[in-house]
Amino acid sequence: MASILIIDDDAAFRGGLADMLHDLNHVVLEADSTPAGLHLLGTQAVDVAIVDLRMPGEDGLAFLRQASTVSPVPCIMLTAYASGGNTIEAMRLGAFDHLTKPVARATLLETLARALQQRSISQAEKDPAAGHDAHNAPADPHELVSSSEAMRQVFKRIGLAAGSEATVLVLGETGTGKELVARALHRNSPRADKPFVAVNCAAIPSELMESELFGHVKGAFTGALGERIGRFREAQGGTLFLDEIGDMPLPTQAKILRVLQERELTPVGASQVVSVDVRIVAATHHDLPAAVKEGRFREDLWYRLQVVPVVLPPLRDRLGDVLQLAEHFLRLIGGDVPKRLTPAAARLLVGHTWPGNVRELRNAMERAAILSQGQIIDVENIDLQTNAAAVAQPDINWDGSMAVAVAYVEREMIVRALASATGNRADAARRLGLSRQQLYRKLAEFGLE
Numbered sequence: 001m002a003s004i005l006i007i008d009d010d011a012a013f014r015g016g017l018a019d020m021l022h023d024l025n026h027v028v029l030e031a032d033s034t035p036a037g038l039h040l041l042g043t044q045a046v047d048v049a050i051v052d053l054r055m056p057g058e059d060g061l062a063f064l065r066q067a068s069t070v071s072p073v074p075c076i077m078l079t080a081y082a083s084g085g086n087t088i089e090a091m092r093l094g095a096f097d098h099l100t101k102p103v104a105r106a107t108l109l110e111t112l113a114r115a116l117q118q119r120s121i122s123q124a125e126k127d128p129a130a131g132h133d134a135h136n137a138p139a140d141p142h143e144l145v146s147s148s149e150a151m152r153q154v155f156k157r158i159g160l161a162a163g164s165e166a167t168v169l170v171l172g173e174t175g176t177g178k179e180l181v182a183r184a185l186h187r188n189s190p191r192a193d194k195p196f197v198a199v200n201c202a203a204i205p206s207e208l209m210e211s212e213l214f215g216h217v218k219g220a221f222t223g224a225l226g227e228r229i230g231r232f233r234e235a236q237g238g239t240l241f242l243d244e245i246g247d248m249p250l251p252t253q254a255k256i257l258r259v260l261q262e263r264e265l266t267p268v269g270a271s272q273v274v275s276v277d278v279r280i281v282a283a284t285h286h287d288l289p290a291a292v293k294e295g296r297f298r299e300d301l302w303y304r305l306q307v308v309p310v311v312l313p314p315l316r317d318r319l320g321d322v323l324q325l326a327e328h329f330l331r332l333i334g335g336d337v338p339k340r341l342t343p344a345a346a347r348l349l350v351g352h353t354w355p356g357n358v359r360e361l362r363n364a365m366e367r368a369a370i371l372s373q374g375q376i377i378d379v380e381n382i383d384l385q386t387n388a389a390a391v392a393q394p395d396i397n398w399d400g401s402m403a404v405a406v407a408y409v410e411r412e413m414i415v416r417a418l419a420s421a422t423g424n425r426a427d428a429a430r431r432l433g434l435s436r437q438q439l440y441r442k443l444a445e446f447g448l449e
């Protein structure tokens with residue numbers, strides 16, 4: 001039940017609309033002019049205003065201009081005839097939507113439902129205890145976000161290991177946050193004010209690996225026109241993150257082992273050793289014990305690295321983190337006014353299996369923020385790479401019956417049609433051979449609206 005303010009000088013139209021809204025159990029407030037409407041807005045609880053654009057004296061645009069200073073609520077504008085100009089002006093002034101009279105009951109109800117949804121989202125922003133959490137502090141791109149039990153164990157381990165000099169090996173599928181863990185170890189260590197240097201071992205050609213890591217002297221090889229200090233010495237006093245260490249060539253592995261043991265290295269072409277004071281954090285998505293068995297990774301280095309192993313669970317094993325992460329990324333993108341997910345969009349995200357883990361979620365949120373207009377991200381703005389397969393059946397548990405199997409297939413077909421129609425419901429309905437009304441009913445039935 002919501003409180004809806006109707007402002008229209010046409011008493012008959014107002015009365016008809018009020019009856020319809022009463023039937024739907026809403027509380028209705030009526031005003032015949034902008035000043036009367038502003039008075040009600042300032043003195044009564046109002047969730048949505050439905051405002052006629054053309055009224056004698058101060059019109060609906062005047063109401064819009066003043067309403068935000070009295071009490072900001074979503075305003076649906078009504079006119080007997082629409083022109084591009086007044087639509088643009090109304091939208092520019094912050095109208096929620098713009099409808100033409102006579103308004104079809106279904107269209108009005110659908111718009112009202114969206115407006116009420118926006119209302120509840122912005123209420124939750126104002127009052128974190130009321131719903132979604134709202135963070136006023138700016139989002140930190142290096143923050144590890146999670147509230148799952150599996151990640152709590154990871155945080156504990158980071159906390160315990162950060163203060164020590166122990167070498168840490170971070171294991172996990174691609175995109176699970178291994179680099180963020182390495183940064184967290186550094187940021188919480190006594191080395192925090194010294195450099196953090198990240199090297200992606202898989203991205204460096206093997207013939208350049210030694211010079212990249214250990215540096216070289218001038219003239220060490222053709223093309224070595226000057227001296228280079230290399231990544232180890234760049235990280236002096238701080239932390240060196242060796243990402244994708246499983247892809248490191250065997251000869252370099254032997255040299256890394258020596259640095260770990262002796263704490264000194266020899267730059268390429270140099271005759272003198274140089275001491276280094278660097279804490280090593282390494283990471284890989286490979287199965288290192290298997291690589292050891294196959295002779296692709298040195299066993300002694302494996303033992304040296306995994307003094308403290310940290311295993312990151314894939315996102316599909318901590319789906320409880322998905323919405324928190326999604327909102328975190330929307331805050332990173334949107335700053336003070338991040339876009340919000342509708343409940344249906346949130347359900348879609350939680351139903352996905354995230355083969356690309358947190359990185360895939362971050363990319364999906366970046367795309368959705370671009371593809372959505374306004375402040376709301378809905379299902380049609382979310383383009384998941386493996387959309388149809390990934391919308392796991394959160395609402396359908398097959399009990400062996402034909403009816404449930406059919407429902408499952410229908411849902412799958414609808415998701416696919418919406419994906420191919422890039423979210424356009426009329427187009428999706430055509431592809432499915434359904435009327436729009438039938439599609440809307442199905443969307444509601446399957447919780448996809």
Ligand SMILES: Nc1ncnc2c1ncn2[C@@H]1O[C@H](COP(=O)(O)OP(=O)(O)OP(=O)(O)O)[C@@H](O)[C@H]1O
Nearest residue numbers: 143144145173174175176177178179180285358359
């Ligand atoms: N728990 C988390 N909280 C916030 N952001 C995260 C989290 N986990 C990962 N990310 C973000 O997801 C993206 C991928 O994370 P990261 O690069 O650390 O993964 P990775 O495991 O090192 O990937 P790869 O194996 O491909 O190198 C980054 O943008 C990172 O900021």
